Amino acid sequence: MKPLFKLLTLTAGAMAGNVALANQLCTVEYQETANWGAGATHIVTVENNGPGLEQWDISWTFPGNETIVQLWKGHFDQQGNQVGVIDAGYNGTVATGGQFDFGFNLENPSGNLPTEFFLNGQSCTTLLGGQDPGAEQPGEPDNDAPDMSVMGWSLNGVQSEFGFVTVKNTDVAEIQSFANLQAYVDTSGRATLAIDLNTVDTGIDIRDQRIRDHLFSSGLLPTLYFTTQVDMGSVADLEPGDATTMTLDGRLTMNGISQDTTAEVLVIRTADNRIAVRTARPVMVKGDDFELAGGIETLRTIAGLSAIGQTVPVYFNLNFSAIQGDDGDNLMPVEAGTTPATPSIVNASYTGANSTVTVSWQDLSDNETGFVVKRRQGNGYWETRAAVDANQTQWMERLDSEGNYTYRVIAVNGSVPSASSGNVIVNAQPGDDSGDSGDNPGTDPSQNPDDGDNGNGGDGGTPDNGDGGDTGGEEPVPGDGDDNAGGQPDxxxxxxxxxxxxxxxxxxxxxxxxxxxxxxxxxxxxxxxxxxxxxxxxxxxxxxxxxxxxxxxxxxxWADTGSGGDGGDVVLEDETPGPRQLNLMTRYHYANAIRDLVGIDASDLTTNFPVEARVLGFNNNAAKNYVSARHLDEYLKAAETIAEKAVTERRSSLLSCDAGASGCSAQFVEGFGRRAFRRPLNSDEHQAYLSMFDAEGDFDEGMEAVITAMLVSPNFLYISELGEQTGSGNYELTPHEVATQLSFTYQGTIPDATLMAAADADQLNTPEQLEAQARRLLQSDKARVHLGHFAEQWLESDPASMGSKDPNLFPRFNGDVREAMHRELRAFFNHVVFDSTGRFDELFTADYVFVNEALADYYGLPGVSGDQLRLVQDTNGIRGGLLALGAVMASHGHANESAPIPRGNFVRRRLMCQDLPPPPEDLDTSGPAPDPSQTTRERFEARTGGDDCQTCHLYINGIGFGFEAFDGAGGFRTTDNNRPVNTYGVIYGLESLLEETSAAYDGVRQMQQTLVQTDSLKSCMSRQFYRFARGYIETGSDSNTLDNLNQLFANSGYDLQELMVGLTQLQTFTLRR
Amino acid sequence: MKSNRRQFLKTLGGTALAAPLATMPWARVAMAQQSGAPRRAVFVFIPDGCIPERFHPSGSEFEFQLNDMTSPLESIRQHCVFTSGLNMYEGGHTHEGGVAKVLTGNNTESLDYFLAQRIGQSTPFRGINLGVHATFQNGEGNAPSFSTGNVPITPNDNPINAFDNIFGGQDPGNVPVSDRRKRSILDQMISEIRALNSKVGANEREKLEFHTDSIREVEKRILSNGAEAGMCNTSGYNSAGFTVPEGWHGYPPKIHLDEHYETIGRLQMDLITESFACDMTRVATLMWSHPVSPLRVEGIDQGHHDTSHFGQADGGIADKFVRYKQYHMRQFRYLVENLASRTDTDGNSLLHNSVIFLCSELGHSDAHDHRNMPFVLAGNAGGALQTGRYLNFGGDAHTKLLVSVANMMGVDIDRFGYTGHGTGGLPGLLA
CATH class of the missing domain: 1.10.760.10 (Cytochrome c-like domain)
Structure with a gap:
């Protein structure tokens, strides 16, 4: 462990020395990846361009009052605003060309980033962002579409790019691009390109933000336009594969300025219906020409750069597709709006008392979407100060320093500007009022571009524009409610x-x-x-x-979050009932139902039934399990076998009368039918089955026929939630349907005699009655089996989900271990729910496991023998809790390695109920190549480290990597490819993906302890249980119901049995619609 | 059942069947007139995509050279149409997205089901869905076939059970049941569904219609199999006497052991051939394993899916993946040869009157993309498809291939799922 004081001495020495920017000892990438106002997260990545290192230290000076709160992958010391970071030991060795990184959370972000770094005392070059040029999309193979009449050419935005080169600090050139491009060329050759300046992409979020705010003011003037005329005759002459050069003279509009601009392009006919237009030479755009110089200077100052180039080379590769004949609906012509009439500046008046200037003008246009006010201080740069709505004629601002200010106004239609009004100047001296009525000869005309292309006539932008209105303007403008000295702001x-x-x-x-x-x-x-x-x-x-x-x-x-409950006082929201449905029994349900109906083990018979569809892990989804012909074949076979067996072996339990006695067949039909259909038969049914019975001519055959028929009946196979109309548009479940809901929810089988009797007596109505049944049903072995079933489906760790493991890589993983893991998951869940605290958090904070000899051996726990599972403390401090279960780690692990990305996704989706979208279609999501010199984490970190990837992988990796101490077969390890395993992580977006909380941890125990504090984990638990119990995936109309369920859960102190029983307390437990 | 289903009572054929609960939509699609023997379709799925540069042929339409992965098809190349440059557009990503769209084109129904409903009305089974380890460690339930309402159709991994369902009589465990009883049971089912149907809301009606239709299919089978019964001799099936124990007998079950993968596969393929020869069905789907396949065969020391993340296309892991692909190609060759060796009612081979579509859910396995898919066709579809060719479709949509397959089968549609690249079949594929 190196003494930290050594750092500062070095730093002090180096700072006094020579800071050579050309020194390529190392390259530092410094990024802010999160900022929540009071704090921020920064990540530093360093590439070692010099000789190999055994250890490293990085030092810098914070520009503001930043204070590091916690740092990972290193150790830090901070004195004032000087910081030194040394390696964490395991990451100190870095070869030439190798990389290392660390991250930290800090308080008081200043909005500026440090710009100079020292590695082992020597200066590094700072890079403020990624370097990848926008990747050119591979051209799609040509499509031989038949020749149909072309109605226009539309830009294929995905296959096109538009970029520009920026140069900073005189010699650092980078390529930037825009993500959102649109363009259209009509058949006469009129072409319009429109670029959303808000989609500028420099690889660094904060830089993009600054460019939007300070350079483009893209909030106010979002679109860049280039309009030109294309010689379509020349285009028509091109055969596929041919190319020609063209000179396009046109107008470039941005930042409220329009300028003549010429582009030399190469036009290529890539297919009958495809044209590519590429810059043959870069288009050189001067900042001055578009009043961007001021913005560029602002950027330079903020970023602390010595220089930013004012002339920007622009290049593009635009790919167009023909819009043909019957694609008329796909016509999306892009057009710049018509230019509005120029406003006429009236005056600018300054009120010394409150240092406020008011600019007013005449609105002479009828198609403007707003007005933009530009200002220049002294002889400085023009900047965009504000945009106001259409039909406004006045704007105010407070000036905070004295001097001369020049204003002018343009009307805009979208981003298309009018010619500029004339200028007005005010001289701002605190306490003195002054004004300018706009007949000021104004400024250097070169600062006031006159585009002359104003279809609406108007004044053509001459400086002298002072018609209309007031002279002087010494009076303060009537207040519009802005800040007043002495008054509270409203x-x-x-x-x-x-x-x-x-x-x-x-x-x-x-x-x-x-x-x-x-x-x-x-x-x-x-x-x-x-x-x-x-x-x-x-x-x-x-x-x-x-x-x-x-x-x-x-x-x-801020939205009303709704009433919260406190203590025992629960205020529930109005629930919308769930859907009426018929839910097909799964194989598991079927086997349980047969066991309870006729006392026969039907599990063997169900092995040939079709496997159910899985929806978000659960296999009892009513919308995805239909009865096919194959189902019927299997049901018929099974029913025939069961019926024969039942009559032969179970006759006495099925028959309570004497076969010879009259009315016995009717009694049998009634009694068995009621239990098979889980309700009394109606008279049609009774009659039909009785006839079927009698037609056999033999009592036993009659029984067999009726049993067979009933076991393939839809009234047996479907769990009915149809209910009866209540008159308010809702349906109320019948008492027998309620009984069935209760039995399948808590035991996964048909109602027992007690439930049936309660249904018959109509005693399944009140919340108390329902609660009593729920609690009763839960205290049974059937409930334990059923909840084990729930847990393994919820966690997608059931036997179907655990894949094979490579025996060469995981030789200790075998069938006994696998089986024990599945049993452990169910046993652990049951233990927490029934035999321990019953609390939700114990599912994650438990420090024990359930093992038999095989699993104990696998886990490295001594002293366990025999096949029986028993509770064992994990004195190694490694396991405990759902996420450390062998079954979970092995089910979310590959055959040949751990699976950090799937594991991260699994936690987010199944435990936090946060759905991340899949990666974009065109992104190459191939995994990293195997590399025996790197850990799995290192390979995947590198592979998903790009900014594009990090948008989502920040959330995924921050959890997934924390599991790396568990290999793909759920075994524990401390090294991976002979390198130490790193289980540090930061969980971002703890409650939702949109907010900026984060928490750091090390290892799965700490990860679980962190997660269990969140609300999202608990509300997700409610949601998952609801899905399982109800057999459908919730929609928006279920949100109140879920809130209420979660409220009941919270109210109970997050007791799991209370959650489950709480289902019966929902307003809509017995309602459907 | 010991009693052969085909013996069931024909006299009840005169009994008026209860009218269907709703008009089935497929009745309105026009069917092209066919002369001669009926056409058959087989959809064969093999998992985890390919290495495009080692799968696709090179050369021109009639003068082409096969690549590493398809080299086992050299001896049957005259029966095949090789393709490249077909992409699957839109829909989901990677394995799950690919398997959901390869036969659906993002339609709700898959092509095999769609065809089965249209051409399967005259056969006892409209379509059959078979698997080889398709449901083994397939936790997500990935499968390429979907019925009405985008409900997944899981394949039957047990060929003995499947044979028994189709031909009856093999499985000794079943109980003979009288035909009258069966008739009355089916009638009661229909009556109860009708009663339920009058109570349910719109969202459950589709489910009940589907259920009713399933009863119709089973019912028809029971009634109509008399006449052709004698012509069909399936005694050659499973001559090696492979057996599957009933019920639970350990993990993994026998039908899911790697050592029996090929045996199971061959039994399934034989079943398809027998089913076609006896006209028990005209549409079959065979799913080999499943996406993210855990399969280990041929002494290869890494699992199927692991080798599909091969890194270097010419490296050691890629070579293993090539061996897995060749292994599946040999199975495909077996199916083609089988069908080629059987004579159909019009004197042509069964293969001549069939089209086989070999597919996978990914294009480039390592990149998990849906581009340049490893699709191969075999069989002449009754003369509609000229074989012995290689065609590059330059990035066109694979849904056009689905349309072409439907057209080959005499179903006259011009779109199936995604139409972002235009409608119609694949240009240049059919005569």
Whole structure:
């Protein structure tokens, strides 16, 4: 263990020395991967370009007051804002070209990142992001579509790319791109390309954000347009495979500026109906031409760079498909809107008392979607200050420093700008009022681009535009509710005037602004507002303003989470009943039903029944199990065999009268029918079966016929939840259907005599009656077997789910171990529910296992002999809890290695009920190549480390890697490929994927202890039990029902039996619709 | 059952059958007129995709060279149509997404079921779904066939049981039951379903219609098998006398032991041939193992799925995967040769009157993609398909192949599932 003080001495020495940026000793990637206002998570990845290392230390200086709270994969020391990190021991060895990384959570993120790092005392070059150029999509093989009339050419966005090169610090060039492109060329050659500037992708989230906010103001002016005319004659002359160069003269519009721009392109006919258009030479776009210079300078300052190039080479590869004849519905022409008329600036007046300037203008356009106000301070750069709605004619802002400010206004239609109004200048001196009525000769015309292309006439953008209106403007503008000295800011008013335009008047979201309805932490919200809002105008709303707005949002916009219960007082929401359904018995149900109906073991007979479909792990889903002809063949065979056996071997238990006695056959039909159908027969049924009986001419044959027929009847095979109409659109289950629900929910079989009697007497109505039956049924061996069944399906760790294991790699895993693992899962679950605390958390915090000799040996626990399972403390401190069960680890493990990704997904989906989407279709999701010099974790970390992948893998890997101490066959290990196993992890999104909580842990015990604190684990448990009990997957209309069930669960202190019994206490336990 | 089902009472054929509860939609699809022997279709699924550069042939349509993985088909190449450049679009991803769409094209029903409903009305079994270890350690229940309502059809992994269901009489454990009793049992089933149907809501009606239709199929089998009974001699089936113990006899069960994989497979293929020869059915699906296959055969020291993540296409693991693929190709060859050796009612071979579609749920196994799928066709579909060819379809949608297979079988549709690449069959495939 190295002394940490050594770090600082080195650092101090190096900082006094030479910081050579060209030194390629190492490359550092420093990323913020999460930020929740009060804190953030940063990850540092270092590539060693120098000689191999045995140990490493990294040091830097934080730009602000950041304080590291916890750090993983290393050890840290922090003095003031200087930080040193040394390796964790196991990751100190790094070869040339090798990589290492560590991460940490910190408080007080400043919004800036450190820009200089030292490895073992020597300077590194900082990279602020990924380096992969946007990968070019492989062209699809050509499609020989028949030649039909072409109606236009539409861009295939997925196969196209549009990128630009940025250069920073004079010599670091990177390629950036936009993700969302659209373009259309009509048959006359009129072409429009539209790019959503919000989809800029530089590989680094925070950089993308800054570019959106400070460079493009893409919240206000989201679209870049390029319009041009294409010579379609030349295109038509091309045969597939031919190419030609073209010069496209057109207009490029962005940031509220339109400029003539020329692109030299190569046009290739790649197929009859495919055209590719590629830059033959890069298009050089100058920042100045589009008033981007100011934004570029802002970016430079924020990122602490020495320089950012002002001229940007642009390249593209656009692939178009012909829209033909009958694809008319697929026509998606892209068009820039028509240019609005130029507004006429009226004046800008400054009020010294509150340092506020008011800009006003005349609205001369009828198709604008809004107005954009631009400002220049002194002789500085133009910047976009604000956007206001259509038909507005005035805007105000508070200035925070004195000097000359020049304003102008443009009308925009979407992102298509009018020519600019003239300029107005105010001289802001605190305390002095001043104004400008707009007849100011204005500024250097080169700063005020005149595009002259204004279809609506207007003033053509001459500087002198002062018609209409006021002179001077010395009076303060009538207040519109903005901040006043001495008054409390009004959150509602501020929201209405500055937030509603983007976030919607009700806070539910708008075109630019996200929905604000999810409740969160007020302090974080206020800090976020201060730091980033309003968009494009950061810093305008701080302190009182931010607090007022935050409070308003919290009070009026955050969704009501509904009444919570406390203690024993449960307030339930109104439930919508679940669907009426007929649920086919599974093989397991069938065997239980036969056992209880006729006392015969039918499990052998069911081995040839079709295997049920599995839906989210459960095999009793009513929507996915239909009776096919094959089912009937098997049911008929089984019924015939059972009937014959029943009459031969079980006759006396089935018959309570003498065969010769009159009315005995009717009695048999009635008695057996009632039990087989789980309700009394109606008169039609009774008659039909009696006739069937009599037609046989022999009593035993009659019994056999009736038993056979009843066992293939839909009234036996389906669990009925049809109910009877109540008149309010709902259906109430009959008492016998309720009895059946109870018996199948708690025991997986037909109702016993007690339940049937209660149904007959109509005593299955009140919550108390239902509760009593539920509790009674739970205290049985059948219930234990049934709940074991639930647990193994819920955890997808039943025998069908545990795959084979490679005997060379896992020689100790055999049939005895496998069988014991399955038995352990059921025994452990039953133990917790019935024999121990009965509490949910014990499922995860248990420190014991259930083992017989074979499994104890496998687990490395001494002193156990015989086949019987017994409870054993895991004194090794390794196992305990559901997630450490051999059955779970082996069922979620490959034949030849552990499965960190499936395990991470498994926990998220089955235990947290968080559904991550699958990876995008085009992404190469092949696994990492085997590598005997790396652990499984290292290989998968590298494979899923890209930013694209991390969007989801942050959540998956943070859990999945924590299981690495368990190999693919559920065995424990400390090394993997002779390298130490690393079980550190961070669980992100503890309660939902949308929020930014996280918690670090080491190993499965700590992981379970962390998870068990979450609400998501518990509510997911309720949900899963509901799915299993009800035989369908819930939809939105079940949300109140699930909330109520979870409420009952919570109320009981998360007692598992109470959860199960709680099902009967739901309003809709007996209702369907 | 000891009694042969085909002996069941024919006299009841005059009894008016209760009318179906609803008009079955397939009745409206026009059927192309066929002369001569009926056409048959077999859908064969093998798992985990392929190594495209070691699977697909090279060369031109009639002058082509087979690759490593398909080399066992060299001796039957004149019966095959090899394809490349077919992609599966939309729908889910990787194994689960692939198996759900390979025969459905993202339709709710799969093509085998769809065809079975349309051409299977005149045979005792509309379609049969057989498996070889298909339900072994298949926790997710992945299977390529789906019936109405996108309900999965699980294959029958037990050929002895399947033979018994189709031909009757082999399994000694069953009890003879009189035909009158069977008739009245079936009638009672239908009556009770009708009663239920009048009570259920719309969402359960489909389920009950399907159930009723299943009863119809079973019922028809019971009534109509008399005439052809004598013509069909299945005594050659299972001449080695392979037996399967009843009920639970340990884990894994005998039918799921790797050492019996090939035996089971051959019994299933023989069953298909017998079923076609006796016109018990005209549509069969055979599923070999399942996606993420745990299979270990041929002394290969890694499991099937493990070798499908091969890394280098020419490396050691890839070579093992090639051996697994060749193994399955030899089974496919067996089926083709079997059907080629049987004469159909019109004097042609059964193979001549059949089309076999060999598929998998992935294209490139390691990348888990659905591109450049390893699809092979065999048989002439009664003359509709010219074989001995290799065609590259340049990225076209595989649903067009499904359409073409339907067309070959005389079912005149122009779309089946995804149509994002246009409608119709595969250009250039059929004459």
């Amino acid at each position: 959150g509602a008013e501020i929201y209405a005037s500055h937030c509603a335009a983007c976030h919607g008047a009700d806070g539910s979201g708008g075109a630019i602004g996200v929905s604000l309805t999810s409740p969160g932490e007020l302090g974080s919200l206020v800090a976020y507002i201060e730091r980033t809002m309003p968009l494009g105008n950061t810093g305008r709303c701080v302190d009182d303003c931010a607090e007022a707005v935050g409070q308003y949002i919290a009070d009026s916009i």
